[in-house]
Structure formats: C-alpha cells, structure tokens
Amino acid sequence: MKKLMKTIWHNVLLAILAFIWLVPIVWLVVTSFSAYTGINTSTFFPEEWSLNNYKNLLFAADTVAQFPNWFKNTFIIAIFSCIISASFVLMVAYATSCMRFKGRKALMNLAVIVNLFPGVLSMIAVYFILKMLNLTNSHVGLIIVYSAGAGLGYLIAKGFFDTIPNSLREAAYLDGASEATIFFKVVIPMSRPIIVYTVISSFLAPWMDFVMAKLMLNSGISSEWTVAIGLFNMLDKSLINTYFTQFCAGGVLVSIPISVLFIIMQKFYVEGITGGAVKG
Amino acid sequence: MSTVKEGLKTFFGAIGSFFREFGEAVAKGDLFVKLSLIWMGAGYIRRKQFIKGILMTLLEVAVILYSVGFAMDYVTKFGTLGTVQQEAIFNLATMQNEFNDYDHSFMILLFSVITFVIWATFLFIYMRSIVNCYKLQKKAEAGEHINTFAEDLVEYKNQKFYITLLSLPVLGVVLFTIVPLIILIFVAFTNYDQQHMPPSSLFTWVGFDNFKSLFASGGLTITFGYAFRRVLVWTLVWAFFATITTYFGGILLSLLINNKKTKFPKMWRTLFVITIAVPQFVSLLLVRNFFANNGIFNTFCASIGLTDWLRDIGMISTSYIPFLSAPGWAHVMIILINIWIGVPYQMLIATGVLMNIPTDQLESARIDGATPRQVFVHITMPYVLFITGPALITDFVKNINNFNVIFLLSENVYTTTDQLMANSQASEVDLLVTWLYRLTQNYYNYKMASVIGIMVFIICAVFTLVTFTKFTKGDREEAFR
Known part of the structure; x- marks a missing residue:
C-alpha cells in the first residue's frame, strides 16, 4: 500500500511539472486558433475560435507574411547545415577521442580557447568575409555560417566516444580493419544516441537562430527570409496587433516538423546502445 | 596550475623540436633537400615522388602569385590602415563625380589578416616538406622502400586518418571563426566607431x-x-x-x-x-x-x-x-x-x-x-x-x-x-x-x-x-x- 502511494505521488509530481512546462505551449496553440488578431490579455482561451490564421498564413501570403517561402528556405538551410555540422562534430570527436597523434592536446586546448570568445563578436567580421565572397543575402552563405564552426562543438560527442571500450577497436585492428573502416563500421553504428543528439542539435540551430540570419539576409525581401526572421518581424510594434495570432500559428507549424522528427529519433535515443557489443 | 605549466612546456617543446628538425634537415640534407628551400618540389622529384613534387611546386607558385599580385597592396598599408581619405572629384571627361583611389581601412585590415594566416600556413607546410624530403633522403640511403603516391593516399585511411577527419572542420573554424576573431581583436586597438566609418573616412591604431x-x-x-x-x-x-x-x-x-x-x-x-x-x-x-x-x-x-x-x-x-x-x-x-x-x-x-x-x-x-x-x-x-x-x-x-x-x-x-x-x-x-x-x-x-x-x-x-x-x-x- 505504501509502495502504491509512493508511485502515485511520484507520477502526480511529474504531472504537476509537466503542467507548468506546458502552460505557455498550450497558450500558443489556443491563441493560434483565435479569431481576434491581436494579443488577448483578458482570458487564457480565445473568446471566438477560428481557423483564419492558418488559412491566411498558408494560402494568403502578403508582403509581411510569406510563411510557405520561409518554411522552404529554412528547411533547405537546415538540411544542409545539419548534414555538414553533424559530420564535422562526429569527425572531430572520433579523431580526438579514439586516435592518438602529435598535437592532439594542443588542438583540443586551442578549441577550448576559441570557444571562449563570444560568437556575437566575430559575427561582424564574418559578415564582411562573406560579403567579400558575395555570399550575403544568399542561403549558401547562411549554411556556411551555421556549419563552418561546428567542429568546435565536439566535446559532448567526444565524452561519449571516450566510453567506448578500446578492446572493441583493437579486435577490429586484429581482423585487419583500417581506421576508416573502424570509424564507419564499428564506432558509428554503436553510437546512435550521440549521433541522434548531434543531428537534432545541428538541425535545430537554423530554426532557432535569428541573429545571424537577420544580419545575413538584410535585403528586406521577405520571400528570402527564414522562418525566424519572418516571425520575429511580425512582432514589430506596428504589426503585432494584426499579426500576433498568425505569429502563434506560424510557431505551431514550425514546431510540428521538429517535434515529429524528434519523436522518431527519440526511439533510437531511448534504445541506447545496449545490443550486441561488449558494452552493456 | 601545474598542468598549465606542463602544457606550456610541451607546447614550446613541440615548437622547439619542430625547428630543430628543420635545422637538421637543412644542414645535413643533400643537394636536392637544399634545392627544396627554393623550389619546393625538388626533394620529392629526386625520390621519384613526381605527383607530390608537382603539387608542392604548384602550391609555391600560387602563394607567390597571390602575395605579389594581390596581398602586397594591402599588407604594406597595415601599419597605418590607410592614409588616403575618400574624396569625390568631379571628372570633366565623364561629367560625373568620381571617387579618388582611396584606402578602405577595414578591407586593409581584413586582407592583411587573411594574408598573415595564409603565410603562416604556407611557412608550416614549407618547413614540413623540407623535413620530409630529408626523411626521404635518409630512407633512400638506407635502401628502404619509398611510398608511391597511391600508398601515401592509403595512409590517410589508416595512421593518418585523423588528418582526413580533421582537415575540413579545422579549415571551417579557421576561416569563419579564427580569422574573424583576429580581425576583431585588432579592432579593439583602433578608433573604428561611428565617426570613423569606412569607406567615407579612415580609422587608425590608437593603442590601449x-x-x-x-x-x-x-x-x-x-x-x-x-x-x-x-x-x-x-x-x-x-x-x-x-x-x-x-x-x-x-x-x-x-x-x-x-x-x-x-x-x-x-x-x-x-x-x-x-x-x-x-x-x-x-x-x-x-x-x-x-x-x-x-x-x-x-x-x-x-x-x-x-x-x-x-x-x-x-x-x-x-x-x-x-x-x-x-x-x-x-x-x-x-x-x-x-x-x-x-x-x-x-x-x-x-x-x-x-x-x-x-x-x-x-x-x-x-x-x-x-x-x-x-x-x-x-x-x-x-x-x-x-x-x-x-x-x-x-x-x-x-x-x-x-x-x-x-x-x-x-x-x-x-x-x-x-x-x-x-x-x-x-x-x-x-x-x-x-x-x-x-x-x-x-x-x-x-x-x-x-x-x-x-x-x-x-x-x-x-x-x-x-x-x-x-x-x-x-x-x-x-x-x-
């Protein structure tokens, strides 16, 4: 009986926490269905429900709201920078964790030092470099910005690779495998959780960022924007009362692909790497 | 703090041994190793590593062309960050206002830093290649097998796999993180602000x-x-x-x-x-x-x-x-x-x-x-x-x-x-x-x-x-x- 009470208390605690965490999200969803276009400050739920926000956002693009274009732009940018950044992170993590070479420690220390500089600081110079290459106001430029420095974020993946037993790789050496084969055939397949983590975080970066995008895509042509700049622009003081609910609808639509992807990947994440290998 | 001291020690130790190896290679190398000091491919070609020799020669030519043809315009002005202010001059021939050949302080800073990075990288490759040529010479003298180009490539899948893995990420970081950082660190020692905005006006060094x-x-x-x-x-x-x-x-x-x-x-x-x-x-x-x-x-x-x-x-x-x-x-x-x-x-x-x-x-x-x-x-x-x-x-x-x-x-x-x-x-x-x-x-x-x-x-x-x-x-x- 005491055990049952404990279990109930445990789950109630989780429910309370989840409730607190979800209040703003629920507000986002219900506001996106509001018929009133500005911010509703008197009631939590809208007084009148409607689908207009979604309809306008998806099918009636105007000069302010170009959601389908923004979504497409961000998606393309995110896919490319995700592929590049995730590979960079895993490559650096493997090289620093599993291989021993001259200058390894020096390289890692250098990475630590570079990481200590605020990213906002280098932004201005990055902008001028890309301008020199004629890549500002282009999606290629943004992909470069998001993925070029990705290798610096290798520490978490390295921490994971550090836990892979040496014996596994040594066994592969004895079987005559090359270092490249070990990387692709032994280490990568058993590192699903960290790959998932890396892929998720690098895919999310372009969806989350707006500072860099705002700096890079400054031509004012709204069809070239990413979702972040577009939605941010809707909350401009002169626009907020006409576009706040559309902003919420956009927020919901953006979150859907990310959540779906996330839940698919979470399966791998939870599975862990218990099967097969020496580990576990 | 002892680890920091140790780290510094190994760091300077590594630099020391790098230069010592280079010195030894220059002193004890044969004619072709010494020739490599001027023509980078020489030592490789002597040991029949033709592809490597050609690649090195091309690299050397490219860096020299870049330095003489482009970088010199900017690097020489690095000390002052430009002296010629932008001025609009009325051109009688075209009947339009035209700008004089003015200096752009930020571009001078930007291209100078990029050039410094290129030069430093080149210097490293240059010294390494001479050390490598000397190693090849020693191998040849001992009658050991010298790798063909294909065998060298295979090494990048094995012992040198880390180079394969790290080269692209490091290049990205250098170009889009380190170079911008160096530029902005330099800016801290200039008077680059709203009153000194290129191209219409110049900025210059102001110390601390x-x-x-x-x-x-x-x-x-x-x-x-x-x-x-x-x-x-x-x-x-x-x-x-x-x-x-x-x-x-x-x-x-x-x-x-x-x-x-x-x-x-x-x-x-x-x-x-x-x-x-x-x-x-x-x-x-x-x-x-x-x-x-x-x-x-x-x-x-x-x-x-x-x-x-x-x-x-x-x-x-x-x-x-x-x-x-x-x-x-x-x-x-x-x-x-x-x-x-x-x-x-x-x-x-x-x-x-x-x-x-x-x-x-x-x-x-x-x-x-x-x-x-x-x-x-x-x-x-x-x-x-x-x-x-x-x-x-x-x-x-x-x-x-x-x-x-x-x-x-x-x-x-x-x-x-x-x-x-x-x-x-x-x-x-x-x-x-x-x-x-x-x-x-x-x-x-x-x-x-x-x-x-x-x-x-x-x-x-x-x-x-x-x-x-x-x-x-x-x-x-x-x-x-």
Missing part, C-alpha cells in the same frame, strides 16, 4: 585607449567604466544560476522520469521535449507577452488579488507587476524562464548518459549487496558527472554568452532608468554580449564592442583554466574504458 576608457570611472559623459562593472556582475550572477539550475534540474528530471515507479516514461519525456521543439524565438517572445505589463498573467494576478497584496506590502508601486520591466523582478524572472527553457535539454543529455551506464558495473554492485542508494551515489552519479562534467564548464561559458534568452526577453521591453547606464547604451539586464551586440548594431561602436568581447574572453578563460584542467587530465579520459 579603448581599454583605458572601459576602466575609467567618474564623469557623466564617459560612463563605460560604471556600466561595465554593473553588467559584469549581472553576467556572472546570471551565468552561475542559469548553469546550476538547469544542470541539476535536468539530471533530477531525467532520474525522475527514468525511475521504475514512473508510468509511461516515454510520454512524460515527450511532453517535456515539446517545450524545446518550439524554437526559442517563438517560445521566448510568447512568454515575454505572457508576462507583459498588460499581459495575461498580470490579468490573472490582479484577479486573484496578488497585485493588490504586493502593492500593500510595498513590493511594487505600479498597477501591474513589472515582471520583465523593472530591475530585480526582471532578473529573477529571466532566470526562472531560463529554467523552463533549459531543463528539458539537460534532461535529454542526462537521459542519454543514464541509458549508457555499463550494466555490468551496476550488476556486480548489486551482487555485492549494494543498496540502490549506494549504487546511485557511487556508480550512477560519478558516471553522469564524468560524462557531463566538461559540459558543465562549457555550459557556464555558453551562459555568459547566452544571447538568445536575454535578448529575446528584454529587447524593447526593458528600458533602463539609470542615466549612467543609458549613456553607455547599456541596461541592468544586459549581458556583456547583448550590450556588445547593441553597440555594434545600433551605435556602430565597434571599438568598444571589441574591447568588451576581449573582456568576455578573459573572464571565460579564467573560469575555464581553473576548472577545465581537472576534467581533461589524461588519465580520466581512459577511466571508463
């Missing part, structure tokens, strides 16, 4: 003047010293609380969810994950409207009488609760909102780590009769801390640089009433980085922004040096293998 004005105190016009101290204190307080709360919150939440007593752990995890599936600029801008002065949460507080009660006890003097618009309130709210946004992330990381605890360790502990509490204290927690420990430091540094949360919650919402802060374009809830951003984007004060950036770096470096060495001790790396 900007650093002096950051630490200067007193006066009503130059208040950078005052603002800097205020912003610095809040940055450190924020980074400490933001890191500690989300880190332990995340571990506790993941332990709570992964507990055997939890029904439907997957569902709970998904619910929390939804919070972070919403991009921060959506969720934070939303929350900012949620807690706005005339927002819905204020309506709620007023209707349950909380607002009146707070006014009665003197906590507020307004008709609303200034959640994000008054000092104190805003500081606490920002940290609380950050918990909301940060804990699910940490929960995911901790979950991933918890899933991967070597079960044989847990098993043997259980067989030895350890209680669940003992297993937790002696195996689970040390393991989690070992894996996520380095992340704790990087999190602290990240929070010092946490632009998004502060910017999205305070921009256009929080206005400072402190005239001394306002004079330096700072506010009480600003972090050093958001202040830096505002200085560059709205006030074009690049020189002070760069100085603040360097200060941020120094602060982060001090914290990292003190703690980081503890986590990267060589032996710890192998601890769980």
Whole structure:
C-alpha cells in the first residue's frame, strides 16, 4: 500500500511539472486558433475560435507574411547545415577521442580557447568575409555560417566516444580493419544516441537562430527570409496587433516538423546502445 | 596550475623540436633537400615522388602569385590602415563625380589578416616538406622502400586518418571563426566607431585607449567604466544560476522520469521535449507577452488579488507587476524562464548518459549487496558527472554568452532608468554580449564592442583554466574504458 502511494505521488509530481512546462505551449496553440488578431490579455482561451490564421498564413501570403517561402528556405538551410555540422562534430570527436597523434592536446586546448570568445563578436567580421565572397543575402552563405564552426562543438560527442571500450577497436585492428573502416563500421553504428543528439542539435540551430540570419539576409525581401526572421518581424510594434495570432500559428507549424522528427529519433535515443557489443 | 605549466612546456617543446628538425634537415640534407628551400618540389622529384613534387611546386607558385599580385597592396598599408581619405572629384571627361583611389581601412585590415594566416600556413607546410624530403633522403640511403603516391593516399585511411577527419572542420573554424576573431581583436586597438566609418573616412591604431576608457570611472559623459562593472556582475550572477539550475534540474528530471515507479516514461519525456521543439524565438517572445505589463498573467494576478497584496506590502508601486520591466523582478524572472527553457535539454543529455551506464558495473554492485542508494551515489552519479562534467564548464561559458534568452526577453521591453547606464547604451539586464551586440548594431561602436568581447574572453578563460584542467587530465579520459 505504501509502495502504491509512493508511485502515485511520484507520477502526480511529474504531472504537476509537466503542467507548468506546458502552460505557455498550450497558450500558443489556443491563441493560434483565435479569431481576434491581436494579443488577448483578458482570458487564457480565445473568446471566438477560428481557423483564419492558418488559412491566411498558408494560402494568403502578403508582403509581411510569406510563411510557405520561409518554411522552404529554412528547411533547405537546415538540411544542409545539419548534414555538414553533424559530420564535422562526429569527425572531430572520433579523431580526438579514439586516435592518438602529435598535437592532439594542443588542438583540443586551442578549441577550448576559441570557444571562449563570444560568437556575437566575430559575427561582424564574418559578415564582411562573406560579403567579400558575395555570399550575403544568399542561403549558401547562411549554411556556411551555421556549419563552418561546428567542429568546435565536439566535446559532448567526444565524452561519449571516450566510453567506448578500446578492446572493441583493437579486435577490429586484429581482423585487419583500417581506421576508416573502424570509424564507419564499428564506432558509428554503436553510437546512435550521440549521433541522434548531434543531428537534432545541428538541425535545430537554423530554426532557432535569428541573429545571424537577420544580419545575413538584410535585403528586406521577405520571400528570402527564414522562418525566424519572418516571425520575429511580425512582432514589430506596428504589426503585432494584426499579426500576433498568425505569429502563434506560424510557431505551431514550425514546431510540428521538429517535434515529429524528434519523436522518431527519440526511439533510437531511448534504445541506447545496449545490443550486441561488449558494452552493456 | 601545474598542468598549465606542463602544457606550456610541451607546447614550446613541440615548437622547439619542430625547428630543430628543420635545422637538421637543412644542414645535413643533400643537394636536392637544399634545392627544396627554393623550389619546393625538388626533394620529392629526386625520390621519384613526381605527383607530390608537382603539387608542392604548384602550391609555391600560387602563394607567390597571390602575395605579389594581390596581398602586397594591402599588407604594406597595415601599419597605418590607410592614409588616403575618400574624396569625390568631379571628372570633366565623364561629367560625373568620381571617387579618388582611396584606402578602405577595414578591407586593409581584413586582407592583411587573411594574408598573415595564409603565410603562416604556407611557412608550416614549407618547413614540413623540407623535413620530409630529408626523411626521404635518409630512407633512400638506407635502401628502404619509398611510398608511391597511391600508398601515401592509403595512409590517410589508416595512421593518418585523423588528418582526413580533421582537415575540413579545422579549415571551417579557421576561416569563419579564427580569422574573424583576429580581425576583431585588432579592432579593439583602433578608433573604428561611428565617426570613423569606412569607406567615407579612415580609422587608425590608437593603442590601449579603448581599454583605458572601459576602466575609467567618474564623469557623466564617459560612463563605460560604471556600466561595465554593473553588467559584469549581472553576467556572472546570471551565468552561475542559469548553469546550476538547469544542470541539476535536468539530471533530477531525467532520474525522475527514468525511475521504475514512473508510468509511461516515454510520454512524460515527450511532453517535456515539446517545450524545446518550439524554437526559442517563438517560445521566448510568447512568454515575454505572457508576462507583459498588460499581459495575461498580470490579468490573472490582479484577479486573484496578488497585485493588490504586493502593492500593500510595498513590493511594487505600479498597477501591474513589472515582471520583465523593472530591475530585480526582471532578473529573477529571466532566470526562472531560463529554467523552463533549459531543463528539458539537460534532461535529454542526462537521459542519454543514464541509458549508457555499463550494466555490468551496476550488476556486480548489486551482487555485492549494494543498496540502490549506494549504487546511485557511487556508480550512477560519478558516471553522469564524468560524462557531463566538461559540459558543465562549457555550459557556464555558453551562459555568459547566452544571447538568445536575454535578448529575446528584454529587447524593447526593458528600458533602463539609470542615466549612467543609458549613456553607455547599456541596461541592468544586459549581458556583456547583448550590450556588445547593441553597440555594434545600433551605435556602430565597434571599438568598444571589441574591447568588451576581449573582456568576455578573459573572464571565460579564467573560469575555464581553473576548472577545465581537472576534467581533461589524461588519465580520466581512459577511466571508463
């Protein structure tokens, strides 16, 4: 009986926490269905429900709201920078964790030092470099910005690779495998959780960022924007009362692909790497 | 600090041995190794490594052409950052205003730095190639096998696989992180601001003047010293609380969810994950409207009488609760909102780590009769801390640089009433980085922004040096293998 009470208390605690965490999200969803276009400050739920926000956002693009274009732009940018950044992170993590070479420690220390500089600081110079290459106001430029420095974020993946037993790789050496084969055939397949983590975080970066995008895509042509700049622009003081609910609808639509992807990947994440290998 | 000293020792030791090898190669090398000093391919071609020889020759030609044909225009002006001011001259032939052949200070700085990096890289490759030529000579003299080009390539899949893995990521970091940083560090020693904006005017070196004005105190016009101290204190307080709360919150939440007593752990995890599936600029801008002065949460507080009660006890003097618009309130709210946004992330990381605890360790502990509490204290927690420990430091540094949360919650919402802060374009809830951003984007004060950036770096470096060495001790790396 005491055990049952404990279990109930445990789950109630989780429910309370989840409730607190979800209040703003629920507000986002219900506001996106509001018929009133500005911010509703008197009631939590809208007084009148409607689908207009979604309809306008998806099918009636105007000069302010170009959601389908923004979504497409961000998606393309995110896919490319995700592929590049995730590979960079895993490559650096493997090289620093599993291989021993001259200058390894020096390289890692250098990475630590570079990481200590605020990213906002280098932004201005990055902008001028890309301008020199004629890549500002282009999606290629943004992909470069998001993925070029990705290798610096290798520490978490390295921490994971550090836990892979040496014996596994040594066994592969004895079987005559090359270092490249070990990387692709032994280490990568058993590192699903960290790959998932890396892929998720690098895919999310372009969806989350707006500072860099705002700096890079400054031509004012709204069809070239990413979702972040577009939605941010809707909350401009002169626009907020006409576009706040559309902003919420956009927020919901953006979150859907990310959540779906996330839940698919979470399966791998939870599975862990218990099967097969020496580990576990 | 001994590890730092040791690190420096090995660092300079490596540089020393690099130059010693080079000296030995030059002194003891045969004619072709010496010829390589002028014609880089010579030594390789002598040993029948023709492809390598040609590649090296091409590289040398390319660097020389670049230096003479392009870089010299800029590097020679690096000392002054340009002397010819832009002037519009009326051209009688075309009947139009035309610009003279003016100097662009920023371009001079930019191309000079890029050229310095190219030269340094080239010098390294140059010295390495001579050492390699000498090694080839020794091999040939001993009658050993000399690799063909194909065999050399295969090495990049094996012993040298790390070069294959690292070259692209490192190139990316150098071009888009290190070069920009060097440029901005240089800017801190110039007078690049709104009065000195290229191309219409020049900027030049001013030494440590900007650093002096950051630490200067007193006066009503130059208040950078005052603002800097205020912003610095809040940055450190924020980074400490933001890191500690989300880190332990995340571990506790993941332990709570992964507990055997939890029904439907997957569902709970998904619910929390939804919070972070919403991009921060959506969720934070939303929350900012949620807690706005005339927002819905204020309506709620007023209707349950909380607002009146707070006014009665003197906590507020307004008709609303200034959640994000008054000092104190805003500081606490920002940290609380950050918990909301940060804990699910940490929960995911901790979950991933918890899933991967070597079960044989847990098993043997259980067989030895350890209680669940003992297993937790002696195996689970040390393991989690070992894996996520380095992340704790990087999190602290990240929070010092946490632009998004502060910017999205305070921009256009929080206005400072402190005239001394306002004079330096700072506010009480600003972090050093958001202040830096505002200085560059709205006030074009690049020189002070760069100085603040360097200060941020120094602060982060001090914290990292003190703690980081503890986590990267060589032996710890192998601890769980």
